[in-house]
Amino acid sequence: MTYDAIVVGGGIAGLTAAAYLGRAGLKALLCEQSDHLGGLVVSFDRDGFVFDGGIRAFENSGIVKPMLKQLGIDAEFIKSPVSVGIGKDFAFLGSPESIRDYETLLAKRFPEEKENIGKIIAEIKKVMGYMDVLYGIENPLFLDSMTSPGYVFKTLLPWLFKYKKNIRQASKLTDPINDHLARFTANRSLIDMITQHFFRATPAFFALSYFSLYLDYNYPLGGTGELVHKIEDYVRGRGVDVMTKTRVVSLDPARHEIRTAAGETFGYGSLVWAADMRSMYDALPTTGMPKAVDERRKMLVGKTGGDSVFTVYLEADVPPAAFASVCGAHSFYTPSPAGLAGRTSDQIDATATDAFDLPDGLAEYFAKTTYEISIPVLRDAHLAPSGKTGLIVSTLMDYGLVARIAAAGHYEAFKKHCERLTLDALVGGAFAILEGKIEGVFSSTPLTIERDTGNREGAITGWAFTNRPMPVESGFASIKKSVETPLCDVFQAGQWTFSPAGLPVSVLTGKLAADAAAKVGRHR
Numbered sequence: 001m002t003y004d005a006i007v008v009g010g011g012i013a014g015l016t017a018a019a020y021l022g023r024a025g026l027k028a029l030l031c032e033q034s035d036h037l038g039g040l041v042v043s044f045d046r047d048g049f050v051f052d053g054g055i056r057a058f059e060n061s062g063i064v065k066p067m068l069k070q071l072g073i074d075a076e077f078i079k080s081p082v083s084v085g086i087g088k089d090f091a092f093l094g095s096p097e098s099i100r101d102y103e104t105l106l107a108k109r110f111p112e113e114k115e116n117i118g119k120i121i122a123e124i125k126k127v128m129g130y131m132d133v134l135y136g137i138e139n140p141l142f143l144d145s146m147t148s149p150g151y152v153f154k155t156l157l158p159w160l161f162k163y164k165k166n167i168r169q170a171s172k173l174t175d176p177i178n179d180h181l182a183r184f185t186a187n188r189s190l191i192d193m194i195t196q197h198f199f200r201a202t203p204a205f206f207a208l209s210y211f212s213l214y215l216d217y218n219y220p221l222g223g224t225g226e227l228v229h230k231i232e233d234y235v236r237g238r239g240v241d242v243m244t245k246t247r248v249v250s251l252d253p254a255r256h257e258i259r260t261a262a263g264e265t266f267g268y269g270s271l272v273w274a275a276d277m278r279s280m281y282d283a284l285p286t287t288g289m290p291k292a293v294d295e296r297r298k299m300l301v302g303k304t305g306g307d308s309v310f311t312v313y314l315e316a317d318v319p320p321a322a323f324a325s326v327c328g329a330h331s332f333y334t335p336s337p338a339g340l341a342g343r344t345s346d347q348i349d350a351t352a353t354d355a356f357d358l359p360d361g362l363a364e365y366f367a368k369t370t371y372e373i374s375i376p377v378l379r380d381a382h383l384a385p386s387g388k389t390g391l392i393v394s395t396l397m398d399y400g401l402v403a404r405i406a407a408a409g410h411y412e413a414f415k416k417h418c419e420r421l422t423l424d425a426l427v428g429g430a431f432a433i434l435e436g437k438i439e440g441v442f443s444s445t446p447l448t449i450e451r452d453t454g455n456r457e458g459a460i461t462g463w464a465f466t467n468r469p470m471p472v473e474s475g476f477a478s479i480k481k482s483v484e485t486p487l488c489d490v491f492q493a494g495q496w497t498f499s500p501a502g503l504p505v506s507v508l509t510g511k512l513a514a515d516a517a518a519k520v521g522r523h524r
Helices: 012-023 062-072 096-109 112-133 149-169 177-181 188-195 203-218 225-237 276-285 291-300 362-368 401-405 411-427 448-452 476-483 504-523
Strands: 002-008 028-031 043-046 049-052 077-079 082-086 089-093 217-220 241-243 248-252 257-260 266-273 307-314 330-334 371-374 389-397 438-444 490-492
Touching: 002 012, 012 062, 012 225, 012 241, 012 266, 012 504, 043 225, 049 307, 049 389, 062 225, 062 504, 082 096, 089 096, 089 203, 096 112, 112 149, 112 188, 112 203, 112 389, 149 476, 177 188, 177 203, 177 504, 188 476, 203 217, 217 225, 217 476, 217 504, 225 241, 248 276, 266 504, 276 291, 307 411, 307 448, 362 411, 371 411, 401 411, 401 448, 411 438, 476 490, 476 504, 490 504
Parallel strands: 002 028, 002 266, 028 241, 082 330, 266 490
Antiparallel strands: 043 049, 077 217, 082 089, 248 257, 257 266, 307 389, 307 438, 330 371, 371 389
């Protein structure tokens, strides 16, 4: 069978691309290797608790809600502001002015650094100002009509002028965040309190911009997976064929065909690859490819995926109200103000083991790391049994470390050990209310993410910032180029096509790729 367009990969980028191809009236096929769509945007039920298996909330960024509006998809969201905690103290970031509460939190822990903290907060506020402009209007790509002279001259053109100016200013803040903050303070622990939940070598602008994005977090009623269900319904309603449990193993650009692991062959007019980028190059013939393809293959050698996480899911016999005043629905929490001294989980020596043949550095890491804590029931009362609370607790975790432990045969023991260390860190800090109240606990690792999503190395944001050169487009002003490939009529989308990446960027690249693919489809 031949389609006008085929989308490979059913994550949020692939779903967005399929939605816009369907909207354009093309005969389209969406292939996903997993048994469900959504990738890292997924929710699941266990023991009556609804947990989010990937992303905990998302920024609108002038992209997500306009996309849904343009497609006519009705989805209900609530604001999901973030808190930041150290020890037993929290600052709630519910408004631009609340950055002062964060300043107070840091100054309480590091009184000798009060002046330097003030300078850091000023730097954060400067970046927040940039963000107010960059996402100050709905992204024009998701507006069907901009023909109104009033809109063009009063809104769009002034925004474009400010946008270009702020992009230039932001592009100067490219040094790693730890190095950047070292200009303001020599206190390693203070720097850790601000940065150790960011990915390795995160550029300063991207890291500091999160203090603005935290104010833009949204949560779909019913769980993050509801966003996927809404888009999936739209895709199917537009006549797009959807095939799950379908892994594409071969791509023949000369014949405009793909072949699945089951041996099925499908032709295409245009193709959007919204899965792991390296899997596309693996699927191509090994010889006879254009020089640009061989050059891209060489560029991908040695490049690594972004950071991954270890996640503990807790089912607690504690009423949700007990957490509302402690941390709120979404928090970044560090039990110890000492910090990790810049050490990351990839620096844990897997050969130095304890009595259980597990790395003896794990205990210190889990005691001092920063956790992202999400409590779905505080956003939607239907997401846990009455009087009980489900918590999702994550921390950064190196894929290589877990892979080495698994290869040594200690994977299940490692998971149980890390579950205990996580709970000990919470109970010993601001969450003593959890002691003796846990009715169920389970966890996922970078290996789980790799297995369930196809993201190599369990990466949750595409490519690592440590890659030099970056194998994809990384300049936001040039994001339209990110969907281009060296192959005729083949485009790419999703977190693997741009860095830094996230849900809004996946939506944006999905739309850009679909627009490019639709032009090919109409031409043919």
